[in-house]
Amino acid sequence: MDSNSLPPLSDSIQLPVIDFSDQNLTPGTSKWDKVKAEVRKALEDYGCFEAFFHKVSSELDTSVFEAIEELFGLPIQTKERNVSSKPYHGYLNRNLYESLGIDDANLADKVKDFTQQLWPDHKNKRISETMHGVSEKLAELDVMVRRMILESFGIEKYINEHLDSTNYLFRMMKYTPPPPVDDDVETKVGLPSHTDKNIMTILHQYQVEGLEIQTKDEKWFKVKPSHQYSFIVMVGDSMCAFLNGRLSSTYHRVLMTAKKTRYSTALFSTPKTGVIVDSPQELIDEEHPRVFKPFEFNDYRDFYNTEAGFAAQSTLHAFCAL
Ligand SMILES: O=C(O)CCC(=O)C(=O)O
Numbered sequence: 001m002d003s004n005s006l007p008p009l010s011d012s013i014q015l016p017v018i019d020f021s022d023q024n025l026t027p028g029t030s031k032w033d034k035v036k037a038e039v040r041k042a043l044e045d046y047g048c049f050e051a052f053f054h055k056v057s058s059e060l061d062t063s064v065f066e067a068i069e070e071l072f073g074l075p076i077q078t079k080e081r082n083v084s085s086k087p088y089h090g091y092l093n094r095n096l097y098e099s100l101g102i103d104d105a106n107l108a109d110k111v112k113d114f115t116q117q118l119w120p121d122h123k124n125k126r127i128s129e130t131m132h133g134v135s136e137k138l139a140e141l142d143v144m145v146r147r148m149i150l151e152s153f154g155i156e157k158y159i160n161e162h163l164d165s166t167n168y169l170f171r172m173m174k175y176t177p178p179p180p181v182d183d184d185v186e187t188k189v190g191l192p193s194h195t196d197k198n199i200m201t202i203l204h205q206y207q208v209e210g211l212e213i214q215t216k217d218e219k220w221f222k223v224k225p226s227h228q229y230s231f232i233v234m235v236g237d238s239m240c241a242f243l244n245g246r247l248s249s250t251y252h253r254v255l256m257t258a259k260k261t262r263y264s265t266a267l268f269s270t271p272k273t274g275v276i277v278d279s280p281q282e283l284i285d286e287e288h289p290r291v292f293k294p295f296e297f298n299d300y301r302d303f304y305n306t307e308a309g310f311a312a313q314s315t316l317h318a319f320c321a322l
Pocket residue numbers: 171173191196203204205210211252253254264265266
């Protein structure tokens with residue numbers, strides 16, 4: 001989370017809304033090409049957009065919300081059993097922010113391992129099926145978006161290799177409202193300003209707002225989704241590096257201006273251990289010289305976990321700019 005001084009409270013922004021709910025949204029169709037152009041434009045302008053995605057039904061959304069409330073309601077000693085060897089993958093608890101993580105959340109057995117950590121006796125099948133169900137659906141959205149991005153840059157021949165080189169982390173977040181007496185902006189920070197380090201992120205907030213993004217002119221805006229069931233899709237640093245800087249990752253943060261507990265979820269597509277994040281030669285030429293040195297994602301995340309990495313204005317530039 002890069003250090004940034006905090007400006008006054010922000011206005012709202014309506015991000016471009018892109019509809020992924022057409023059953024016939026398949027590669028090669030005119031509908032696909034239209035949505036692809038919208039995705040490219042929104043990501044160039046904002047590094048993120050709002051997606052409508054009917055495959056996560058309102059029933060599934062409600063089940064996820066109930067499951068999250070139940071998970072965070074567990075005793076802290078139980079939640080602390082959600083451990084991982086990778087940083088930012090297990091249980092975290094800082095100030096207003098608490099979060100739990102499921103690695104490989106699109107794989108049923110891995111989600112069962114997670115619920116077994118928390119409920120060793122009965123594994124909580126209901127919750128594991130819900131979390132696996134939503135992760136699987138959101139992974140479909142992630143694949144569509146990434147396919148569109150690669151096609152739009154004329155590098156679709158790398159799509160299978162690119163998809164095979166990533167896995168999915170699903171995180172659930174809980175933000176507690178700050179004490180009502182204190183009106184200092186700093187005490188409202190749920191999550192400080194940062195760019196995501198992974199490939200793409202799909203965020204969902206449950207009714208209580210708080211997510212803010214920084215636009216290219218460095219102004220902060222509250223994200224106001226146009227619909228309760230929509231998702232915010234964001235470019236992460238690894239996608240930025242893979243595309244030789246052609247799309248930028250978005251600075252975002254959570255400010256707890258609401259007086260209610262806020263829950264959110266995120267599906268992160270992330271380079272697998274050992275994968276080198278590098279731009280295809282097609283994206284490097286005289287007009288677009290190479291911007292970043294190739295890197296192994298775990299080294300990048302480890303750098304972010306150091307004092308220098310955390311303090312850097314841009315972790316990506318501090319780590320691997322040429
Ligand atoms: O809770 C949110 O809306 C944002 C979470 C986030 O930015 C993150 O987990 O990286």
